[in-house]
Structures are given as C-alpha cells and as structure tokens.
Amino acid sequence: MSMFSRFDKDLKQADGCLHKAADMFFHPIGEDIFHKWDHNHPAFPGPKLTKVRLECKGEEKKEVKEEVKVVVKVEEKKEKCSGGCSGGCSGGCSGGCSGGGGCCCHHHHHCHCAPPPPPPPPPPPPPEHIRIYPCFAVIDKYDIVESEWHPAMKDYTADKLWQLHVYLPGVAKDKVIVDILGKTLVVHGEGVFHTHCGMWPEHIEHCCDCTRKEPTCFCKKFALPDNCKIHEARVEFEKEVLVVRIQRG
Incomplete structure (x- = not known):
C-alpha cells in the first residue's frame, strides 16, 4: 500500500502536520511507543502548510549563446550509365569523358554515348x-x-x-x-x-x-x-x- 494513497486523509487526521502524518503511517497508534511525541512537537508559527516563494537576489548570469554554423555537404547524385557504353563513366569527370569512347552522365536522364552532331553547314550562296x-x-x-x-x-x-x-x-x-x-x-x-x-x-x-x-x-x-x-x-x-x-x- 502506498503511503500516498490516503495522504489527504492522514494529513487531515494529523491536523495538517506532515511530521505527525508520516509518523502515524510508519508507526500506527498502539504499536509505536513514541506515538505521543506529537505532544512534544514544537509549535509552528502560522498555518500548517505555507507556500514559500524563493527569490534569488543578486546579479543574474546572462548566458551568451554562441551561434554555431553547421555546414552540410550534399553529395551530387550521378546517374549510372545505362546505355551500354564500352568505356564506362568516370566518377571524377567534370565536363568531359575519360576512357576513350566512354560516356559521362551528369544530371541527365539519358546517356550520351556518341558525340553531339556537328552544326549544320551554312546555306549555300545564291547562284551566280x-x-x-x-x-x-x-x-x-x-x-x-x-x-x-x-x-x-x-x-x-x-x-x-x-x-x-x-x-x-x-x-x-x-x-x-x-x-x-x-x-x-x-x-x-x-x-x-x-x-x-x-x-x-x-x-x-x-x-x-x-x-x-x-x-x-x-x-x-x-x-x-x-x-x-x-x-x-x-x-x-x-x-x-x-x-x-x-x-x-
């Protein structure tokens, strides 16, 4: 049985004194030879239960929050070559392809295995x-x-x-x-x-x-x-x- 299951009742029976209530719970009357110690209990001034407000006087220490910059490195995802290239893709390629005939896929949805077609030739001059x-x-x-x-x-x-x-x-x-x-x-x-x-x-x-x-x-x-x-x-x-x-x- 928990001592707090009948806390309110015991506290009321002990006239609001926590000492008496605790002594009555651990040493019931008839078993405790010191059950009469409440007669020697010093008198407490004021009400039995008081709310005490603690105030901290003095200079308050101001906590200075230091801003911590967190740098998150996001690795760029490179798509795997699915075009059946013979040379394969180079992981460190920044613009060109290595491996002789290979391809490099950078943020593309398809693989450019062949070089881009040459620009169309200029239109022929008008006939003379x-x-x-x-x-x-x-x-x-x-x-x-x-x-x-x-x-x-x-x-x-x-x-x-x-x-x-x-x-x-x-x-x-x-x-x-x-x-x-x-x-x-x-x-x-x-x-x-x-x-x-x-x-x-x-x-x-x-x-x-x-x-x-x-x-x-x-x-x-x-x-x-x-x-x-x-x-x-x-x-x-x-x-x-x-x-x-x-x-x-």
Whole structure:
C-alpha cells in the first residue's frame, strides 16, 4: 500500500502536520511507543502548510549563446550509365569523358554515348548564273559569243535602278532569252533582220513595211553596275519592246 494513497486523509487526521502524518503511517497508534511525541512537537508559527516563494537576489548570469554554423555537404547524385557504353563513366569527370569512347552522365536522364552532331553547314550562296526571262531558272555558265548584228538596245543607269530597253519588232516573246552570268547580263535569241536595209544607227527609229525580213540569231552582253539586286530583277515584253529592270542597293 502506498503511503500516498490516503495522504489527504492522514494529513487531515494529523491536523495538517506532515511530521505527525508520516509518523502515524510508519508507526500506527498502539504499536509505536513514541506515538505521543506529537505532544512534544514544537509549535509552528502560522498555518500548517505555507507556500514559500524563493527569490534569488543578486546579479543574474546572462548566458551568451554562441551561434554555431553547421555546414552540410550534399553529395551530387550521378546517374549510372545505362546505355551500354564500352568505356564506362568516370566518377571524377567534370565536363568531359575519360576512357576513350566512354560516356559521362551528369544530371541527365539519358546517356550520351556518341558525340553531339556537328552544326549544320551554312546555306549555300545564291547562284551566280540564272535565267530571268522567259522564266526564272538556275543555269550553267557558258561562253558568251557576241554576234555582229543585234536589235536596237539601250541601257540606262541610275542611283537606284538599272534598265535595258530592247526594240524587237515582229519577234515572238518566246524567241528572246535574258540571262545573268555573274555581273554580266546577256540578251540573246532570234530577231528579225532587214536584209535590204542592213544595219541602222541605234538612235534612228527604223520602220519598214517591206516583206524581205530574215530571222537572225543575236547575242549581246552588258556589264551590270555594282550593288545590283539580281534576284529582284523584273522583265516585261510589251508592244515589241523588252524592258529589264534591276534595283540597286
């Protein structure tokens, strides 16, 4: 039996005196020869039970907490190579692979066993040999052989434009070809030569109603000025006059 199971009752029976209550528990009345010692118990001033508040006077010691820096090293996880590489992965690799033909996996979800593909080659330069009339096409370079006779032609050069006018009376549109070979413009095809009149000066307009006309091949070249936008060339063939226009940059 615990002494605290009936503590309140014993304390009340002992008039609130802890000494008497403890003596009554360990030495019950009738067995304890000293059960009358409570008559000699000195009187306690004040109530039997008092709450005593202890106050610590003096300077309090202030505890200084020192900040302790804890450095936690986290090891980076390196994925294992699962691509069946022959060289294997190197644990100390920081950017390249070792082992000759091996691979290295650093924070990747897959294994790069082969080197990255080379960058694509730059686009090829625009072709220098093109046909701009009667259709646009890339052609092979050929030797230019000018003819002794050619229809009346006149070129005009301005700051922003280069033009060529070709007078072709009685010539079908599909009989004339205009090519650009590098910086040279070539007009060739089949024109109409007046056999009885022969050549005439370019500055004189020729008009003949005779029927003695011979289809004759011709070829004439012109040196293009600088900064010509060849791929923006425009050709028109209206009212027996062929006009070539090329913008200049």
